[in-house]
Amino acid sequence: MFQITESAFTDPAMFQGGVLDDGPAWMPLGTLGHSRPLVYDTKNGSWISVLRARGAGTIQRHRHSAPVTAWTMDGAWGYREHDWVARAGAFVYEPAGHIHTLYIADDPGHMLAVFHVFGPLIYLNDDNTPADYEDVFVRMDRYAAYCRTAGLGEDWVRSLLR
Numbered sequence: 001m002f003q004i005t006e007s008a009f010t011d012p013a014m015f016q017g018g019v020l021d022d023g024p025a026w027m028p029l030g031t032l033g034h035s036r037p038l039v040y041d042t043k044n045g046s047w048i049s050v051l052r053a054r055g056a057g058t059i060q061r062h063r064h065s066a067p068v069t070a071w072t073m074d075g076a077w078g079y080r081e082h083d084w085v086a087r088a089g090a091f092v093y094e095p096a097g098h099i100h101t102l103y104i105a106d107d108p109g110h111m112l113a114v115f116h117v118f119g120p121l122i123y124l125n126d127d128n129t130p131a132d133y134e135d136v137f138v139r140m141d142r143y144a145a146y147c148r149t150a151g152l153g154e155d156w157v158r159s160l161l162r
């Protein structure tokens with residue numbers, strides 16, 4: 001009988017406590033939001049992060065080239081193109097190819113959700129011309145640049161890499 005053992009090539013398990021605590025790990029995102037990355041999965045081109053936004057309003061319009069999942073923990077948010085509103089406990093699956101505009105609902109005017117984003121994200125202007133582009137590497141490079149200004153070292157950024 002053969003045995004199934006742990007490969008020497010696996011990455012160590014990652015545990016992070018207190019990820020919702022305030023602190024420099026939260027990178028400002030636009031005028032309303034902050035992003036707290038949990039995992040940069042460069043092997044699969046994906047990333048997991050918590051999005052916290054305060055103040056009602058539109059965050060950004062974008063198109064995904066691969067699926068996204070979102071788990072809502074607090075507040076209320078949605079996409080202008082859909083009539084649902086995600087509140088605590090809501091799960092959202094965004095198929096590849098969708099274009100939508102993230103907003104924070106007036107009631108209660110804030111949101112807290114975990115997003116698992118696969119593949120590239122293309123930010124769009126109102127006329128559908130591309131305004132910006134992000135993949136896991138762009139995202140990680142931008143976070144690393146922020147961390148240098150926030151006093152967090154590269155070891156911190158690398159600890160999120162899988």
Ligand SMILES: [Fe+2]
Nearest residue numbers: 064068094100
């Ligand atoms: Fe999206």
